[in-house]
Amino acid sequence: MSDKLKLLLVDDHQLIIEGITSYLKDIDGLKITTTNSCDEAYRLIKSSLAIDPFHILFTDLSFDVGKKNVAIDGGESLIKALQKDKVPIKIGVITGHSETNRVFNVVKNLKPLAYILKGQCNTVELNFAIQKMMSDQVYYTHDIHEKLMKRTLVEIQMDDVAIQILKELPNHTKISNLEGEITKPDGSLVKIRTIESKLAKLRTDFNAxxxxxxxLKAKELGVLD
Structure with missing residues (x-):
């Protein structure tokens, strides 16, 4: 068994693989393996379990598989497969996806220990992320951390009436038209004065x-589709 940390890096773009690997090679104590295929990544991880298992997986989220016949078509599917099999490996994401709703759903549903943006990736950040991951602590790139904090704050401040208002707002040219469309939890209609008050608070909360x-900002945060 190797004394080094075994790390598997998965991305469908070879130039990205080479770039990230160049950063990883400056970190002591790593044994780095790379692949462009999620199917191959899954096979490598599973086949090494009994003898010399991987400690860390870094994967992108989206993979261009084209018309290839693949079983695992992307990083999210790879993570789900490993979690379903209860494979003991620390999982991190290195991706270009910074859309708040995508980030929020990945973090909430898949719970990767790290979420790093490719454009901000360097040796120092990767080293810090790996240390955190090996201690079972999470590490998110600063921009990702800010997006998650903002999304969480917005969710805390939202109630059912506010969500209804946001969803109905794009469908009406006048605010007065919202009256009769928005209901309270007990089914009673919300008056226009309350709707206007809620809208003012929402504009403040979203800094709109x-x-x-x-x-637009509600869509950016993933509150609206």
Whole structure:
């Protein structure tokens, strides 16, 4: 068995693999393996379990598989497969996906120990992330951490009436048209004055200049589709 930490890096772009590997090679104590295929990554991880298992997996989320006949078509599917099999490996994401809703869903549902953006990836950050992961602590790139904090804060501040208002807002040219469309939990209708008050608070919470800006920012945070 190797004394080094075995790390598997998975990405479908060879130039990305080479770039990240160049950073990883400056970190002492790593034995690095790379592959462009999630199917191959799964096979490597499973086949090594009994003798010399991998300690860390870094994977992208989206893979361009084209018309290839693959069983595992991307990083999210790979993570799910490993978690389903209860494989004891520390999982981190290195990706270009920074859309708040995508980030939120990946972190919430898959719970990777690290979420790192490719454009901000370097030796120092990777080294720090690996140390955190091996201690079962999470590490998120600063931008990702901020997005998650903001999304969580917004969710805490939201109630059912606010969510209804945001969803209905793009469908009406006048705020007054919302009256009769928004209901309280008990089924009673929300008055226009309450709707206007809620909208003012939402604009403040989202730091929006107007209702159009509010809708755009709600979409950016993944509150609206």
């Amino acid at each position: 200049n107007n209702n159009t800006d509010l809708v």
